[in-house]
Amino acid sequence: MQVILLGHGRLGSALAEGWRLTGTVADPTILTRAVPPVCPPDAQALVVAVKPAAWREAVAPLLATLPADAVVVSVMAGVRASDLSDALPGRPVVRVMPTTAVAQAQGVAAVWSDDADARALAHALFDPIADTVDLDEEPMLDAATAVAGSAPAFFYALAQSLAAAGVESGLTPDAAERLSRGALRSAGSGAGTDASLEALIARIASPGGTTRAGLDALKAADLDAAGRAAVRAAVTRARELG
Ligand SMILES: NC(=O)c1ccc[n+]([C@@H]2O[C@H](COP(=O)([O-])OP(=O)(O)OC[C@H]3O[C@@H](n4cnc5c(N)ncnc54)[C@H](OP(=O)(O)O)[C@@H]3O)[C@@H](O)[C@H]2O)c1
Structure with missing residues (x-):
């Protein structure tokens, strides 16, 4: 799968490590501040792993190149899916709340989306590295x-x-x-x-x-x-x- 990972801090690096370990995503495009914010044209998912206070500024430069059908996967605490949809119009959003034990493929991750395909993509990304728990409503993520x-x-x-x-x-x-x-x-x-x-x-x-x-x-x-x-x-x- 072609995945863009925005943010490579504690959680972002743990995700990259878990995906590498399990062969889920061999080579994610990792965007840090030092990397020009350009998305590969075949990207299927944008995983947003920056701090909640930084996401608007981090996501804005991607709007021009993020494929229109890419799924936005947010692992940020407290950022509503509707706010992400407003910032990246047209892309389905799924919210995932994982633990950093994803690095050892031993995490647990709560998953919520009102879009079935986005939920399925999140499962493809997280089932190999975490015990995934589906939630029925967004507020349950808290x-x-x-x-x-x-x-x-x-x-x-x-x-x-x-x-x-x-x-x-x-x-x-x-x-x-x-x-x-x-x-x-x-x-x-x-x-x-x-x-x-x-x-x-x-x-x-x-x-x-x-x-x-x-x-x-x-x-x-x-x-x-x-x-x-x-x-x-x-x-x-x-x-x-x-
Ligand atoms: N850590 C956890 O256990 C955990 C668990 C569940 C969910 N989360 C969520 O995961 C998110 C990240 O948490 P974290 O603990 O990994 O934080 P973190 O260690 O501070 O990592 C955030 C990363 O985002 C980078 N960043 C900030 N602005 C950026 C930009 N414009 N472009 C590219 N990269 C940028 C930061 O780089 P700089 O250092 O240069 O600022 C940093 O490397 C948060 O939203 C949090 O709610 C974390």
């Missing part, structure tokens, strides 16, 4: 961004607070952080299997054991409320920014 895009930071924050509690229980800060990071890696490898989250928990928490005691304490401290608060705050912020 929730998907919170639950997938932002959530690794939420898990790191929980790991930090567990490490801090370990220090209070007598571990050195170095030992506590290493142990907590190791636990996070272990949780991540479980999440990479087909087992449900409930089954993964059950594998570790035997009835009456130490893990079960800790889980009960998390529930009593209202972990669900903390999770809800984090997702709601991220969704609210996305809507303010959009």
Whole structure:
């Protein structure tokens, strides 16, 4: 597939790496500030991977050469499809919210478009590098961004607070952080299997054991409320920014 990748930062380079790794897109046209903003005439897709604040300025010079039937694939948080359609009239738009683990072909990506062909093109690009999750409505992308895009930071924050509690229980800060990071890696490898989250928990928490005691304490401290608060705050912020 002939793909133009606009923006080669953290996410753009992760996409290029994942596509190379899986042979999905062997040779994308990568447009950075240093490259003249000219589209190849056979381009089928323009993947917009610049910061939301920079997209209008980045996309404007492409209007003259972007093929009229190219699909616009936006991976930007909070930029509405209708705004992209207004800037690049006539081209179908699909929004995708991936994680940077696409670089290792282990990402997750929420996909939304009201155009079936654009959705199909996004699947062709993202299925090889991510677990793709179709959404029915565009606003759901904000929730998907919170639950997938932002959530690794939420898990790191929980790991930090567990490490801090370990220090209070007598571990050195170095030992506590290493142990907590190791636990996070272990949780991540479980999440990479087909087992449900409930089954993964059950594998570790035997009835009456130490893990079960800790889980009960998390529930009593209202972990669900903390999770809800984090997702709601991220969704609210996305809507303010959009
Ligand atoms: N990082 C993530 O985990 C993640 C996840 C999901 C979605 N996203 C979305 O992906 C987008 C990019 O995020 P990021 O984290 O990759 O940001 P980033 O690392 O800052 O990358 C943005 C890139 O766009 C380039 N750029 C800016 N203006 C340009 C122009 N006119 N022409 C060509 N390139 C231009 C920047 O170049 P300069 O350095 O020269 O400015 C930079 O390399 C954002 O919209 C974000 O919402 C990111």
